[in-house]
Amino acid sequence: MEGGAYGAGKAGGAFDPHTLLRQPHTILRVVSWLFSIVVFGSIVNEGYLNSPSEGKEFCIYNRNPNACSYGVAVGVLAFLTCLLYLALDVYFPQISSVKDRKKAVLSDIGVSAFWAFLWFVGFCYLANQWQVSKPKDNPLNEGTDAARAAIAFSFFSIFTWDYTDPSQDSSMPYAPYAEPSAGPDPAGVGGTYQQPASAFDPEPQGYQSQGY
Numbered sequence: 001m002e003g004g005a006y007g008a009g010k011a012g013g014a015f016d017p018h019t020l021l022r023q024p025h026t027i028l029r030v031v032s033w034l035f036s037i038v039v040f041g042s043i044v045n046e047g048y049l050n051s052p053s054e055g056k057e058f059c060i061y062n063r064n065p066n067a068c069s070y071g072v073a074v075g076v077l078a079f080l081t082c083l084l085y086l087a088l089d090v091y092f093p094q095i096s097s098v099k100d101r102k103k104a105v106l107s108d109i110g111v112s113a114f115w116a117f118l119w120f121v122g123f124c125y126l127a128n129q130w131q132v133s134k135p136k137d138n139p140l141n142e143g144t145d146a147a148r149a150a151i152a153f154s155f156f157s158i159f160t161w162d163y164t165d166p167s168q169d170s171s172m173p174y175a176p177y178a179e180p181s182a183g184p185d186p187a188g189v190g191g192t193y194q195q196p197a198s199a200f201d202p203e204p205q206g207y208q209s210q211g212y
Contacts, residue, residue, distance in 0.1 A: 026089055032115075032160040033082035035153045039122075040075025042150040043068050046143035060147050061129035063137060071150055074122050078115055078157070085111070116161040123154040 020026055047068050048057040061067035088104060095101050130147055138144070 020089060023089075026086070028160050028162075029082055029086055029089070032157060033079060033086075035157045035160060036075045036078035036082065038153045039150045039157070040072045040079070042146035042153075043071045043075070046146035047071070047150070049138060049142055058137070060133070060138065060143050061126055062133045064129050067126055067129040070122060071126055071154070074118050074154075078119075078161075081111065081115065112161050116158050119154050119157040119161060123151060123158065126151045126154060 047060050049060055050057055059065050059068035061071075085108060088108075092101070092104060095104065126147075130151060
């Protein structure tokens with residue numbers, strides 16, 4: 001049982017990159033990583049506009065610097081968190097202790113729920129500030145596509161951070177089940193399973209010869 005504990009093959013098994021890349025939770029982690037780049041990249045590159053009259057930059061989201069700061073901070077931290085847990089996915093097959101594997105899985109569950117919550121807050125916050133932004137602050141509509149992209153991918157990130165149990169993935173390299181050997185079985189429990197005779201099977205009719 002320990003060989004396939006918590007969604008992995010035998011404890012201490014070799015790292016298989018092809019198997020790792022086929023796992024749904026790995027794919028979602030990579031997608032979350034890309035979404036985080038879109039969010040903080042959009043805000044950093046086009047989320048701040050110049051005000052010639054004021055001689056300074058202001059946040060495109062209702063001139064609220066906290067909105068831009070939140071989007072950038074969550075995006076960067078999510079980017080780093082994805083890299084950290086991708087590294088954990090690579091190292092996971094080397095963990096031989098079931099307790100350590102359990103801690104890693106529980107940590108993944110908690111972090112996934114935490115980041116889904118942060119992205120939900122970020123989506124609501126950025127969408128609200130964008131909705132109440134004044135058109136006169138941006139008459140040329142500069143950076144509007146980037147601002148909307150940050151909001152959209154914040155929303156998508158809520159779902160990509162949902163935890164996926166790797167033990168439910170059929171591509172995981174579980175330890176193969178060993179069939180009972182065909183040799184002598186002193187306990188009388190080996191061999192293949194045979195269906196018991198049904199109580200409703202008809203009894204043989206007529207005289208049955210017996211050999212002596």
